[in-house]
Amino acid sequence: MHLSLSLLLASWSSRLVQGLASNASYYPYPGPVHEAAFPQQQQGPSPVLQSDRPVLPQGQEDTTSIQEGPNGQWLGILQGDIRRERVFDYVVVGGGTAGNAIAVRLAQTGFRVAIVEAGQLYEDLDGGSHTIPGDDLNGVGWSIADASKSGVDWNFVAEPQLGSNFRRMHVARGRCLGGSSALNFMIYHRATRGSMDRWAEEVGDDSYRFDNFLPFYKRSTNFSPPRLDARKANSSAIYYIPRDFDRPGYGGPVQVGFSNYVSAWSTWLESGLKSLGMRREDNYNYGALNGFHYTTTTIRTSDGTRSSSATFVYEAKKQSLANLRVFLNTQATKILFDRYKRATGVEVVHKGVYYKLRARKEVIVSAGAYQSPQLLMVSGIGPPDTLYRYRIPVISPLVGVGQNMWDHIFFGPGHVVKFPTLDHFNANPLEYVAAKAEYRQKGTGPLSSNVPEFLAWEKLSRSYRARFSPQAQRELAYFPPDWPEVEYLSANGFVGNFYNVPGSQPTDKRMYATILGALVAPLSRGNITIRSPSTLDPPVIWHNWLEHRADQEVAVAWFRRMREVWASPGLEFMTEGPEYYPGENFRSDRQILQAVRESLMTVWHPACTCKMGRRGDRTAVLDSQARVFGVTGLRVVDASSMPLLPPGHPQSTIYALAEKIAQDIIRAERGGSGYGRRPTRAY
Numbered sequence: 001m002h003l004s005l006s007l008l009l010a011s012w013s014s015r016l017v018q019g020l021a022s023n024a025s026y027y028p029y030p031g032p033v034h035e036a037a038f039p040q041q042q043q044g045p046s047p048v049l050q051s052d053r054p055v056l057p058q059g060q061e062d063t064t065s066i067q068e069g070p071n072g073q074w075l076g077i078l079q080g081d082i083r084r085e086r087v088f089d090y091v092v093v094g095g096g097t098a099g100n101a102i103a104v105r106l107a108q109t110g111f112r113v114a115i116v117e118a119g120q121l122y123e124d125l126d127g128g129s130h131t132i133p134g135d136d137l138n139g140v141g142w143s144i145a146d147a148s149k150s151g152v153d154w155n156f157v158a159e160p161q162l163g164s165n166f167r168r169m170h171v172a173r174g175r176c177l178g179g180s181s182a183l184n185f186m187i188y189h190r191a192t193r194g195s196m197d198r199w200a201e202e203v204g205d206d207s208y209r210f211d212n213f214l215p216f217y218k219r220s221t222n223f224s225p226p227r228l229d230a231r232k233a234n235s236s237a238i239y240y241i242p243r244d245f246d247r248p249g250y251g252g253p254v255q256v257g258f259s260n261y262v263s264a265w266s267t268w269l270e271s272g273l274k275s276l277g278m279r280r281e282d283n284y285n286y287g288a289l290n291g292f293h294y295t296t297t298t299i300r301t302s303d304g305t306r307s308s309s310a311t312f313v314y315e316a317k318k319q320s321l322a323n324l325r326v327f328l329n330t331q332a333t334k335i336l337f338d339r340y341k342r343a344t345g346v347e348v349v350h351k352g353v354y355y356k357l358r359a360r361k362e363v364i365v366s367a368g369a370y371q372s373p374q375l376l377m378v379s380g381i382g383p384p385d386t387l388y389r390y391r392i393p394v395i396s397p398l399v400g401v402g403q404n405m406w407d408h409i410f411f412g413p414g415h416v417v418k419f420p421t422l423d424h425f426n427a428n429p430l431e432y433v434a435a436k437a438e439y440r441q442k443g444t445g446p447l448s449s450n451v452p453e454f455l456a457w458e459k460l461s462r463s464y465r466a467r468f469s470p471q472a473q474r475e476l477a478y479f480p481p482d483w484p485e486v487e488y489l490s491a492n493g494f495v496g497n498f499y500n501v502p503g504s505q506p507t508d509k510r511m512y513a514t515i516l517g518a519l520v521a522p523l524s525r526g527n528i529t530i531r532s533p534s535t536l537d538p539p540v541i542w543h544n545w546l547e548h549r550a551d552q553e554v555a556v557a558w559f560r561r562m563r564e565v566w567a568s569p570g571l572e573f574m575t576e577g578p579e580y581y582p583g584e585n586f587r588s589d590r591q592i593l594q595a596v597r598e599s600l601m602t603v604w605h606p607a608c609t610c611k612m613g614r615r616g617d618r619t620a621v622l623d624s625q626a627r628v629f630g631v632t633g634l635r636v637v638d639a640s641s642m643p644l645l646p647p648g649h650p651q652s653t654i655y656a657l658a659e660k661i662a663q664d665i666i667r668a669e670r671g672g673s674g675y676g677r678r679p680t681r682a683y
Contacts, residue, residue, distance in 0.1 A: 075121075075313070075317065075326055075328075076317055077317070077320065077322055078313065078316060078317050078321070078324055078325060078326050079325070079326060079328075080114065080115075080325040080326055080327035080328070080330070081325070082327065082330065082350050083350055083353050083355055084355065085355050085356050085357070085358065086114070086325070086357055086358070087112075087358040087359075087360060088112045088113055088114045088325070088357065088358065088359055088360065089106070089111040089112045089113065089359070089360050089361045089362075090103070090106050090111055090112070090113045090114070090359060090361055090362050090363075090364055091113075091114045091116065091345060091346050091357050091358075091359040091362075091363050091364070092113060092114065092115050092116065092364045092366055093116050093332040093346055093363065093364070093365045093366060093367050093375065094115075094116070094117065094179065094332075094365065094366035094367040094368065094371070094372075094638065095115045095116070095117030095119075095176075095177045095178070095179065095309075095310075095313070095326065095328075096117075096174060096178065096179020096180060096181065096309060096366060096367075096368060096638065097178075097179050097180060097181040097308075097309045097638070097639075097651060097654045097655060097658075098309075098366045098637045098638040098639075098654050098655070098657060098658040099115060099117075099179065099309075099364070099366030099367075099637075099638070099658075100115065100177070100178070100179075100309040100310060100312040100313055101220060101309055101312050101655055101658035101659060101662070102364060102366065102637055102658040102659075102661060102662045103115045103312075103324065103364075104312040104313060104315065104316045104321070104324065105658075105659065105662035105663075105666070106662055106665065106666070107316060107321045107323050107324035108316070108319070108321065109666050109669075109670065110323065111323065111361070111669075112323045112360075113323065113324050113325070114324075114325045114326075114327060114357050115177075115313070115324070115325070115326045115327065116327050116330050116331075116332050116346060116348055116357065117176070117177050117326065117327065117328050117329075117330065118175055118329070118330065118331040118332075119152060119174070119175035119176035119177065119328070119329070120176060120177065120328045120329055121176065121177050121310070121328070122152045122174075122176040122177065122178055122182040122183075122308070122310070125150075125151035125152050125176065126150060126151050126152065130152055130176075130182050130183055130306065131305045131306050132305065132306070132439070132447055133186060133259060133297070133299050133304065133305070133306060133447065133448055133449055133450045133451075134439075134446055134447035134448065134449055134450075134451065135447075136183065136184070136185055136186060136306075136450055136451065137451060137501070139153055139170070139172055139183075140498065140501050140601075141170065141498055141499055141500040141501055142167060142169040142170050142498050142499060142601055143170065143499050143500045144157055144168060144170050145500070150172075150183070151176075152174055152175055152176040152182055152183055153172050153173065153174070153175060153183065154172075154173040154174075154175045154370075154371075154538070155170065155172075156170070156171050156172075156173055156370060156538055156539070156541060157169065157170060157171070157538075157541070158170075158171045158541045158542070158543050158602075159540060159541060159542050161542065161543070161544060161545070161547075162546075162547070162597070163524070163543070163544060163545035163546030163547055163597060163600070164543075164545055164546075164597060164600055165594075165597040165598045169601075169602070171370075171541060171543075171602055171604065171606075172604055173368055173370060173371075173604075174368075176310075177310045177313060177326065177328065178308035178309050178310035179308075179309065179368065180368065180604065181298070181308040181309045181310075181651060182306070182308040182309075182310065184604065184649075184651060185450050185451070185452055185649070186297040186298045186299055186306060186307075186450040187295050187297060187450065187452065187455070187648075187649040187651065188221075188256050188285075188295070188296045188297055188298050188649075188651060188652050189284040189285055189289070189295060189296060189455075189648055189649060189652060190217050190284070190285050190286070190287065190652050190653065190656075191210070191287070191646030191647070191648070191650075191652075191653050192210075192287055192288060192289050192480070192482045192483055192484075192646065192647060193210040193287030193288065193482060194479075194480025194481065194482040194483050195480065195482075195483055195644065195646040195647060196208055196209060196210040196213055196287070196646070197209050197210060197480070198480055198644060199642070199643055199644060199646075200212075202612075202613060202614075202643045202644065203612045203613055203614065203623075203624040203643055204614050204624065205624035207624070207660070208624070210287045213656060213660070214286075216656035216657070216659040216660045216663070217285075217652055217653075217655075217656045218244075218245060218246055218251060218252075219251070219252050219656070219659045220251075220252040220253070220254045220655040220656065220658075220659055221245060221246075221251050221252050221254050221255075221256045221652075221655075222246075222250065222251040222252055222253065222254065222255055222256065223244075223245035223246070223251065223256050223257065223296075224255060224256070224257040224300070224301045224302070225257065225301070226257060226258035226260075226301060227260050227301050227444070230260040230261060230442075230444040230448070231258065231259075231260065231261065231262055241282070241283075241285075241286065243286060244285040244286050245285070252312075253307075253311040253312050253314070253315040254298055254307050254308075254309065254311055254312075254655065255298060255299070255300045255301075255307035255311070256296050256297070256298055256307075257296065257297065257299060257300070257301040258294065258295075258296060258297065258299075258301065258453075259297055259299050259304075259448055259449045259450055259453050260299075260301060260304045260443060260444045260445075260448035260449070261444060261445055261446055261447075261448045261449040261453075262294065262449065262453050262454070263421070263446075263449065263451075263453065263490065263492045264419045264420065264421070265417070265419070265421055265490050265491075265492040265513045266294070266453045266454035266490045266492070267454075268417075268419065268513075268570075268571055268574055269454055269456075269488065269490045269515065269565075269571070270292060270454060271570035271571060272565050272566070272568040272570040272571030273292050273456055273488070273565060273568075273570070274292075274570055275568045275569040275570030275571070276564070276565065276568050276570075278291060278292055278456060278458065279291050279292075280292055280293060281293055281457075284296075285652075287482075288482060289457040289482070289484055289647060289648055290457050290458055290459065290482065290484050291456065291457065291458075292454065292455065292456035292457075292488070293454075293455060293456070294453055294454055294455075295452070295453060295454070295455045297450050297453075298651065299448070299450060302443070303443040304439060304442075304443030304444060304447070304448030305443070309655070313326060327348065327350070327357070329350060329351065330348050330349070330350045331348060331349050331350075331535060331536070332346045332347070332348050332367070332375055332535065333346075333347045333348060333349050333354065333378070333534065333535050333536070334346070334347040334375075334378060334379050334535075335347075335363055335365070335375065335376070335379035335381075335634065336356065336358075337379075337380070337395055337631065340632070341395055341396065341630065341631045341632065342631065342632045342633045343359065343362065343363040343631060343632070343633035343634040344358060344359060344363075344633070345357055345358035345359045345363065346359070346363055349536075359633065361633065361669075362633045362634065362635060362665070363633060363634050363635075364634075364635045364636075364637055365610075365634070365635070365636045365637070365638075366636075366637050366638045366658075367638065368606075368638055368639060368640065369405065369528070369606035369607050369608070369609045369638070369639045369640040370528055370539050370541060370606060370609070371535070371539065372609065372610050372636050372638055372640040372641075373401045373402035373528045373539075373609045373610050373621075373640060374402075374528065374530055374535055374539040375535055376398075376401050376610065376621075376628070376636070377392070377401055377402065377529070377530050378390075378392060378530060378533050378534065378535055379392075379395065380392055380393050380394055380395030380396070381395050381396045381398055381401060381628060381630070381631065382397075382398060382399075382401035382402060383397070383398070383399045383401060383402070383403075384397045384399075386402075386529055386530065390530065390532065390533040391533070392533050395630070395631060396628065396629065396630030396631050397630070398621050398628075398629060398630060399618060399619065400610075400611060400613075400617075400618065400619035400620055400621045401609070401610060401621050402527050402528040402529050402609050402610075403525070403527050403609065403619055404525055404527075404608045404609065404611050404619055405525055405526035405527055405528060405542075405543065405544075405606055405607070405608060405609050406522060406525065406526075406605075406606070406607045406608045406644065406645035407522065407526060407543055407545065407602055407603070407605055407606045407607070407645070408487075408518050408519060408520055408522065408602070408603040408605045408645070409518065409519055409522075409545050409546075409600045409601065409602055409603060410487075410489065410516045410517055410518035410519070410600070410601060410603050411498075411516070411517060411555075411559075411595075411596050411599045411600040411601065412491070412495070412514050412515045412516045412517045412559075412562055413514070413515060413559070413562055413563060413566060413579050413581060413582065414494050414495060414496065414512055414513065414514040414515075414579075414580050414581040415512070415513060415514075415566055415575045415576075415577075415579060415580055416510045416511065416512055416575065416576040416577055416580055417511050417512065417513045417574055417575055417576065418511070418574050418575070418576060419511065419574060420511055421492045421493050421511045421512060421513050422446075422492050422493040423493055423494070423505075423509070423510065423511045423512055424511065426505065426509065427509045435447055451490075451491070451492060452489040452490050452491065452516070453490065454488075454489075454490040455487060455488060455489055455490075455648075456487070456488040457484035457486065457487050457488070457520070457647065457648065458484055458485070458486060459481075459483075459484055459485050459486075460485055460486065460554070460557050460558065460561060464557040464560070464561060465557075467553070467557065468550070468553050468554075468557070469549065469550075469553060471549065471550065472549060472550035472553045472554070475523050475548070475550045476521065476523075476550055476554075478523075479521045483520075483521055483647050484520055484521070484647050484648075485519070485520065485521040485554055485558075486517055486518065486519060486520065486521075486554070486558045486561070487517065487518040487520050487647070487648060488515060488516070488517060488562075488565075489515075489516040489517075489518065490513075490515070490516075491513070491514040491515070491516045492513060493512055493513065493514065494506060494512035494513075494514060494580075494581070495514040495516065495581075496581050496599065497581075497598055497599040498599060498600075498601040506580075510576070512580065514581075515562045515565060515566065517558050517559070517561075517562050518603050519551060519554055519555060519558065520647040520648060521554070521647065522545075522548070522551055522645075523548040523550045523551055524543075524544050524545055524546060524547040524548040524551050525544060525547075525548075526541070526542050526543040526544040526545075526606070527542050527544070527609070528540065528541060528542075528609050529542075543602065543606070545600060545602075546593075546596070546597065546600070552593055555592075555593065555596045555600075556589045556592045556593050556596070559592045559595070559596060560592070563579070566579070582595040582598075582599070603649075605639070605645060605649070605650055606639065607639040607640065607642050607645040607650060608639075608640065608642050608643060608644060608645060609640040610622060610628075610636045610640040610641055611640075611641070611642065611643045612624055612626065612641055612642065612643045613643055615629070620643075621636065622635070622636055622641055625661065625664050626641050626657075626661050635661065637657060637658055637661045638654060638657075638658075639654055641657065642657070
């Protein structure tokens with residue numbers, strides 16, 4: 001979800017809402033208050049991490065570099081020499097979640113690496129709002145008009161289809177250094193053990209089994225304990241288990257911790273789930289999800305700001321990695337091949353000027369689940385019929401390119417509640433002014449929250465499953481026992497049908513809250529194709545949400561389950577009146593399914609459109625080391641590479657995948673891990 005509190009402040013007359021929780025110090029929380037976990041740990045502000053505040057070495061200032069924004073950061077010596085053909089060892093297309101990670105790891109080993117990023121530095125855009133956790137709700141609506149407000153979004157539009165009631169829906173993708181890690185919910189947790197073991201089985205490579213993959217999860221992250229002075233004791237969490245992370249203060253550049261604020265709604269949702277017998281799950285970073293927890297996030301506890309994959313590049317700048325170059329505002333238009341079908345570089349365009357970046361060793365595509373398959377297709381890799389239609393010479397006829405798209409959707413019922421939510425800012429605008437001042441001064445308060453601070457997962461119980469058709473039960477058996485079917489997210493305000501959240505708020509000054517329920521074991525599959533032989537035209541996106549009958553049955557059962565939670569002993573006395581949205585008149589399966597179709601929204605997790613697989617799998621595009629079949633010198637490393645979409649939120653797994661493939665490359669080239677070596681020479 002993305003909604004800007006700055007936008008809310010500017011829209012008081014337009015019924016601002018749907019952003020952040022209100023101040024916990026005067027909000028009623030369910031009691032009793034219990035002790036915070038590990039209270040002996042540091043409770044004051046953590047020291048600012050220098051890797052997140054890089055400064056150019058004296059004498060190496062680059063006056064042509066792009067100013068990075070409110071933190072005074074800039075790329076300096078890493079800034080690419082725009083519009084000149086250059087030669088690198090590796091050219092990485094996409095400076096997003098995976099691209100920055102793999103590029104910097106290769107550069108740290110001594111290779112010459114280029115990052116090609118179509119966007120710029122997100123700190124410079126939208127008033128710097130994307131550094132603020134509470135502003136992660138920017139552009140949350142599915143309306144196309146809502147999408148145009150963000151400078152870091154590609155503003156893609158999905159094709160209308162039955163599952164979403166034929167809406168043309170905005171689907172966000174990050175266009176900036178950091179990619180979608182710069183506008184996501186900052187939720188960090190890891191895949192289930194069973195899902196990673198299934199991944200290993202599907203690609204025939206045991207290195208993807210959870211225990212073998214865990215070191216790569218750890219490698220990107222630097223864990224910090226929560227600030228117990230900022231979080232309330234009744235939202236305590238088991239926050240550090242040594243097997244999950246390296247010791248606090250060690251590890252990679254991406255900061256992982258807990259938000260400096262928890263809303264009243266999160267604690268009341270916890271109360272409701274507890275009263276129905278759900279247990280807390282503390283192993284959500286160690287292969288288990290079923291249960292509830294306060295989630296870890298990619299938020300710096302020191303100052304309450306977002307930590308994205310751009311921190312890899314900022315760390316590289318601090319290390320003066322002169323063998324890394326970042327080309328901002330530069331879009332890849334085509335992968336170049338020689339007559340032996342070896343990738344030799346990338347054609348790019350910057351402000352209308354086309355030129356080439358050559359790769360001595362490999363091109364690594366990290367453009368995301370929509371644009372990685374698009375770039376492959378316009379370069380001659382994909383379904384032959386599609387390539388023939390646009391007169392693109394066929395390099396490798398892979399029918400799986402752009403197919404097999406997984407995604408998660410969410411939706412949910414909303415109620416009027418008896419405790420303050422973000423609607424408090426509607427009724428009392430000065431409270432928002434105070435919250436903003438607190439955030440600027442201390443990095444705490446509502447703006448320091450990513451909003452869905454509380455999550456839960458479960459497989460639906462027997463009482464719900466008994467109503468599933470035999471076919472649905474057979475299809476759902478694909479998922480391992482520890483793979484949940486549904487996820488709860490605390491939404492601290494009114495969401496409704498997701499059209500345009502700030503402009504669609506109730507005007508009665510009451511408080512609203514929503515349980516957002518996500519389907520995380522989907523069986524419907526979408527696809528991506530091209531509309532022209534140019535990457536400058538957006539891809540054609542077919543999500544096909546709810547196309548599979550089993551997904552429809554799970555969605556209806558899930559909606560009924562969320563209503564059960566609202567009516568639970570731990571929550572029902574905090575609601576006022578009947579269900580506000582969609583309303584109690586939606587009772588039958590058919591009516592509920594219609595309500596879901598009218599209101600569902602993507603959770604922005606498209607994946608698997610260039611999936612890994614075994615060589616005999618016709619739908620596979622990559623081998624288990626992310627190498628594209630039918631050519632050499634080309635890999636795809638991002639969410640599109642995955643053979644399946646693990647339950648929950650994939651950010652952590654994408655970082656880990658980039659770390660793993662980087663290690664595969666380095667070991668093949670140099671032997672050993674190779675990490676930590678200085679560049680052999682600058683250029």
